[in-house]
Amino acid sequence: MDSKAVQHDLADSGQVEKDVLAFLKAQTKRSWDPQVDLFASGGLSSLFAMQIVVHLEQTYRISIRGADLRLDNFRTVASMVALVQRLQGAQ
Template sequence: MSADTTTRIETEVLGFVKERTGLELGAADDLFATGAVTSLFAMHLVTHVEQTYGVSVTGSQLKLDNFRSASAVAALVTTLRQEP
């Protein structure tokens, strides 16, 4: 996936977080450490990612590190889109 696509995913995820929390964060900011994402909101974020990007997050992919930052989410989406 191109850098433009990665940046677009990061921007969209940050927009989703800002829309629901009011916090404006950077792509590398830790969403959990900043308090932007709680465990309940994390499930909303997972659902949003699945619906928005047409991917399925399952099993070992459901770990905090994959959702810790917008950059991590973009990397996960990229990986999931490359899987057969």
């Protein structure tokens, strides 16, 4: 796990959003709006999406599998926040 990763048992949406935006900025060297379509804007490739999956799983102690791996869950920062919160609630 990345030494900078912060472990969250039950993260609030604002903290998840800040974390995902910081991760995206660190990886892409640009700022992102939480509502922008990351795939349509050229911000995400399928390979980078898998890096985000790993980051979310490790940071928030969740498991993203099966139907949760669909593109719509990673299209925007807001959709990733919703996914993290839903999966944390299911644990």
